[in-house]
Amino acid sequence: MAERRSAQRRAQAVHRAVRVTLAASAGFYPLVYGLHRPEMALYALFAPVALGVLSPIPGSGRQRAAVILGSLPAGLCLVALGTALAGSTAAAAAGMLAVGFVLGFAAIAGPRAAGAAPGLQLFYILACFPPYAPETLWQRLAGLTLGTVLLALCERLVLPAARNPSYRSRLADASAAAARAAAEAADGTAPPDTAAALRASGLGLRPSHVPPAERPAGPWRTDRALAQAGAATRRLLEQLARLTEAPAERPASPRATAAADPSSAGLLRLVASGCAAAATSLRSGRPADEPDSLRRAVREFQDTRVRRTVARPAPDVPELRHQAAVLAIAGSAAIARTGVAVAVAGRRTPPIEPRELFWYADAPAARLWFRRLAGNTTLGSVMFQNAVRTAIGLGTARLVAGSLDLTHGFWVLLAVLTLGRTTAGETWSAVRPALAGTLVGALAAGVLLYGLGREPGAYAAVLAPAMLAAFSLGPLLGVAWAQGLFTLVVATAFAQLAPASWQLAEARIVDVLAGSAIGLLCGLVAWPAGARREVRRSMAALLRATAPLVPATVGAVLSEQPATVPAEATWHTRHRLRLAEAAYAQYRSEPDDPARPSTDWHAVLLTAQHVLIGAHQLPRHERTGSGVPPPAADWARANADRLADATRRAADRCDGRTATAPSGTAGVRLPPGGPALPVLVDLEQWLDGLAEDLRRIAPAERPGDRST
Template structure:
């Protein structure tokens, strides 16, 4: 018996903490070395303060204040790609520094575009703060277009120095395990559960799927980009989790064991259809695991399509044959369950194939599910950008919040003529969080750290006076300590030690007194206040409210899909009604997934006592997949009996009303009355495979929706009933 997953042992926790400390120390050495080399060379070798300032802040911005994921080689590649963008932003900031309002408007546009770059994946999102800082540093007075060459040269020196350090000085190894390896392991688990090689509990199967959540995968390994390969691997992960959820549900009902027993039976008997498809499913899983491990995609094959079609033909012949040869109801139900498993395996195999080679392909059935496989790169980017340009996107929220905060900070710093106003915007950028509570907590610790750091910096400036050689001796060790101890001990230490670093650096560029530390405190407090006010007025709850709204919108789109799918199958003649459009549901699904991902990253997100939003997403996937494979593989040859068609349409309407009710509860709106439940028992007479498959899909949806509603927290129910005047259900 496979053991259930337990809490990680103390040794694993200790090993993770040690690895984190090691990574922080390595990064501190690389950034301190790159910043020191550029700063000292430019200031004391070439006697160019402007050159030295940009050579100093470029490595700090890209290496410390940004979080570019991946190995040293991967980060170096991102930094080199970011360099031309950084040079353009420095040139733009230098030109717009002529007027405060020009710089403010530029900050608003640049701030939004760079923050919105998070839709392109973790690496562009990681480099965005550094690019913000390149514009910020250049857009402050003095307005000096003649210094543009020195600024660009300094930035180039700093970035290239950091790139060399990332490649050759204590480079970080690639993240392990890769997403491909995690997918392969999950598919091995699914294969073992289907064949009965391992007796896995439902909890173990769900935990195997949960390990594929992007929040638990190293950022550099997440398939989050808009390209075909990334979309394919992301869809493969979703399909794998859906398959494991199906297997967990079948295990709970005791039906998975019956499927596993079928594979070892003889060739005759009523399970002949099952034995024709089950080996194909396990073989395809084995081949997909091999492809993931080797990284080589198998050539396109329609074998599973042919196997499913043959499976359906066998079932139709059995159902139309002599009465004594018609399979019993339990066999027909197992056939329906195997069909849904086979379609999930087919979906994930195609997704893996597209994800491994990323090449543009001919349309794959169903085209709406694999639309990205035959789409050009510009269309893929447009779909990603356009899909998030909506007030219902958390990526849009975050980009607009940070852009407004930075623009406001630039306006205040410019209007009040704050010395070193750059620090005001740096504070906004580094302390802003997605919720106002988290922002306030970060600000409290940061201001305390800066106060203590300012006292220490003031004492340092008074003690050393104008001895620049002493500051030069202090700067490199101070950076090494600040960049290593600060991240290890928390934001207060990081801010306090960083105050010492900037004081030591600026004291070498221009004569400075203890008032420099005072200026930094004023700037940090100003930036903190601006960031807190923007967080208070712009989506202060983070993704908490948005995840409820997007889940409600997703559920409302599920109802028409359920009714439309059943209506197509029950139409007379079959197929005379077009299939329902799945694009609105797909759009809502992407927004809901993004909101849920951010919600889980926020403090308290997904904790005990909250709604099980992951279950809602899985229910939506169940609706979406059924709307694809039922019309494709279960469209009746002849019209369904009128009584059966009416019964199934009534069940579909009841489920659609249930999704509307659940959507209202998620949104905190007055819920409609509970729908009356039509009879779920199949009508008497010879069962048809199409009816059995449809019945299985609807039963599964009913069970999942009931579970979703039972897991809603009481707070949502109370809010909904309060809006309805306290009435009953």
């Protein structure tokens, strides 16, 4: 498997190098030697390099071509802006600061926008340096347009990358698997390996297992709905897996249990029907029936359950726990099906319940964007941090290059752009081989320039093979090879645009050295630890926001009147959850740190989601807590307070305030001899699940433990 992935990686690198080389050559050579337009040729060359090599645009050939063409209007505006500001170092640096931040912050729009940002930044960088020549603007824009269109055509037609399965198809497969499992659980015919298969299906929906181009990470309604449906489906699959694993306290066979509890079997069959309808809707693109029938069935199931318990002199506690698990499954299925309905049908005018979860279903696009922008405009957002770090580095580099009047000063900014990383240590690890590679490449370029002299035809013969080698070997062999070979590319390209000597290679070394120093300095000053420190802070803040929801949920369930958890509290937790998810995603992309504590950050996210779902569902399921004896209510509140305290202690461990694992995470069970009421069993199951989540966050320290 590893050899296969390595072969695929090599093939992808070579195919991309062929596409970029072909697009760059098709624009550069005719403009230089046919039309004699060096300014136009420069932009026709760098447009494919910027968007094809420096921009990690994810997706298939069709998807990348669409992103490349969609970036063209922004690229034209940036070239025009850079050309207008090139006459003043201060103005160009200020523009670079603004452009660097805006394009860096574009990551909030999703992986495709984030992938195109480096190339767009290069367009401004290339245009904002002297000479100040506004009369050449039309040539620059024409060259940029030609190079971009040629690259889009090559991405689409020349060795195009295959498309990965879409998130919709993955979600449809997972929904179909849930439908089969729910039907088998209803009939008591689930095979022994069902739990493992269900968990494997759930893994396919985890963001880290989904290619970037297919992740529903944007602020749009469809992306939000797909992401919510995916999270609910993952939770549904895990709940079904647990249901199929026969508990020790229920000795009866699954078939006998299904026959003895027809109401649970009926609800599971309705869950199966709803999941199958969701899978069909995702595959066909046509809206399915409204999921209100499942919500009505949940209310009827709970009412029947309460009446049966009251009528029985001695309720069957294992049966009530089984029903609690089925009720939770139905709740997850209802959320997943509603999310699918919103994703397929688009904007929904009537409010969808629970309103707190589906607030976006009828919100205008402007409000969705505002929420995403406002939610990330904070020092706790890694996207904001990265945008600020990039803007400061590029702005400083433009100011230094202009003030020192460095030859080919845009190479300084290019070094900052390509060598900057999210941590200072990672930046230093990239800078060292980059400087070595640049030095070797500059020496080779100097020899080449000295040996070939002023023979444009010789440089023309070298340029295309040099690009093919640089763009294929660089990604495979590392930063040193990439920088060294790219030095040869720029030397042979500029030697055809204007007379050049070996001093061009010298300028390249000086500029890369200056850019590396600036990038390192910014990395040391602005969030040097990257997401490592931020993930600890954000996870701790998430747990602290989650803790008050536990007693608030229990209080709402036990209230004599129908009540819900305050919307402000759940909104604050959801906001913290989004920031923590972003920090965790970046954290997983950074190198491992053996010294970090053995904390399961993914378990922290699951804990918050577990509490949020319970805060929304439990008060609605139970309707009212009347009839619960005061001692039993005190038991529930005491366990809620205990687990809320344990959640806060887990937060203290996350941000380093304590090194010990949180205490108070023992399981929750009904007191012996107490009343076995459905409301108490449901709270027991929910609180016991929270205790299990907290134990998973910080397991006992063992040699060789590593965080996930």
